[in-house]
Amino acid sequence: MSVVSVVIDTSKPLGLHISRHKSSLQSILFNFQTVMRAIRIVLCFFFLTSCIFADYSNYKENWLKFKKTFNKQYEHSEEETQRFLTFVDNQKKIFKHNLLHSLGTVTYKLKSNQFADLTHKEFLNKYIGDVITYDKRSVIGNVVEKLDAVSLPPFVDWRQNGTVTEVQTQGACQSSYAFSTTAVLESQYQRKTGNLIKFSEQNLIDCTGGKYNNSGCTGGSVATSLQFVLDNHAIDTEASYPYQGSAGNCQLDVVQANVSINSVNHLAPGREWLLQTAIASVGPISVSFDASLESFQFYSSGIYYDFDCSKNGNHFGLAVGYGTENRLGYYIVKNSFGKSWGEDGYIRMARFRNNNCGIASNAVYPSL
Structure with a gap:
């Protein structure tokens, strides 16, 4: 029959050991949360960047749908090119805002509508x-x-x-x-x-x-x-x-x-x-x-x-x-x-x- 002996070092208070252990756990947890938050921000940034700077064909496809949906016609090619560039710029703004909505930062969403080919000044x-x-x-x-x-x-x-x-x-x-x-x-x-x-x-x-x-x-x-x-x-x-x-x-x-x-x-x-x-x-x-x-x-x-x-x-x-x-x-x-x-x-x-x-x-x- 073996005997297990427990030795308590009375020179170091037990409460101090527990406090230090708890502080260490809190520090680890805080660092973990900070790292995860940083990873989330980085992922959001890369996701946002990849979507905002999507290839030209995606914007062109959305542009054609927009023109058909709202029966948009333009007098000449130069005007249509300018409207397309405005449309792309507005799509980027809409996406940025909706990403904030998905993160819970804002309480409403935006969408492309009949005004998507107008600058804000023109709209006003x-x-x-x-x-x-x-x-x-x-x-x-x-x-x-x-x-x-x-x-x-x-x-x-x-x-x-x-x-x-x-x-x-x-x-x-x-x-x-x-x-x-x-x-x-x-x-x-x-x-x-x-x-x-x-x-x-x-x-x-x-x-x-x-x-x-x-x-x-x-x-x-x-x-x-x-x-x-x-x-x-x-x-x-x-x-x-x-x-x-x-x-x-x-x-x-x-x-x-x-x-x-x-x-x-x-x-x-x-x-x-x-x-x-x-x-x-x-x-x-x-x-x-x-x-x-x-x-x-x-x-x-x-x-x-x-x-x-x-x-x-x-x-x-x-x-x-x-x-x-x-x-x-x-x-x-x-x-x-x-x-x-x-x-x-x-x-x-x-x-x-x-x-x-x-x-x-x-x-x-x-x-x-």
């Missing part, structure tokens, strides 16, 4: 208007400081109630104000009468100059457009006065829908809780926001939040609902770039992120 000049300023002293209508308290549901989407018309395309005309005006008017009219009628953007583009201070295809205001409808007690239907995508002479001898607006209402600027309450209790609300970033041009899906987004609006849409995804709040906003842009023509914009992009800075709706 054709589709996005000037900055919209809010001045309480010059506001047309009422300023709403509060709404009756209601129990707000966690999710609202007025599209599910048949309260929102189909997404349209404004074309190369800075007419988002007209589309937002008709959209909010259509929704409020439906809520009151039960009838969803498509109203005419062209009527507003052609007829709201002068004292209403709109500028056709170079921008305008939802509030003054609603005031035009209030003053005339009517607006033309889309069927009788169809959209042209360019400004023309005001047509007076067309079929109009009788729409009586009692007041034009502005939500007190910057108050997102008030905007959410209005969406839930009043219905879809016209909003303006900053659409000047390149990320907006190619937005595809997800919750749009950009630290560089200002609170100065330059584009109008219609907030038709709100919700939460992965603990991130969002507004559902109808745009006027057609269904090939964004999430079938919609964008989910960040909610309760310090009024990101100025989403609550210029919210307007009519009372019928």
